Amino acid sequence: xxxxxxxxxxxxxxxxxxxxxxxxxxxxxxxxxxxxxxxxxxxxxxxxxxxxxxxxxxxxxxxxxxx
Numbered sequence: 189x190x191x192x193x194x195x196x197x198x199x200x201x202x203x204x205x206x207x208x209x210x211x212x213x214x215x216x217x218x219x220x221x222x223x224x225x226x227x228x229x230x231x232x233x234x235x236x237x238x239x240x241x242x243x244x245x246x247x248x249x250x251x252x253x254x255x
Contacts (some may be wrong), residue, residue, distance in 0.1 A: 203245065204238035209244065218249035 199212025200253040207227075223246070 192225070197245075203241055204235075206238055207236050209238075209242070214245055215249055218246065 197211050199210065199215060201211040203209045203211050203214060213225065214223070217225050218226075
């Protein structure tokens with residue numbers, strides 16, 4: 189996945205310090221149709237900043253997921 193600036197987003201990038209969610213965790217969960225992950229299901233665990241990033245990436249990864 190490329191960012192709006194054109195750079196690639198690394199799977200190892202930590203998306204959320206609150207739940208230790210990485211971009212790779214989110215990408216593979218969306219690809220495999222298993223989001224939310226069982227240990228990260230209550231999004232109330234996420235801070236406001238992390239939740240905004242999560243929602244942005246969920247929309248992006250849904251577009252990448254095979255139909």
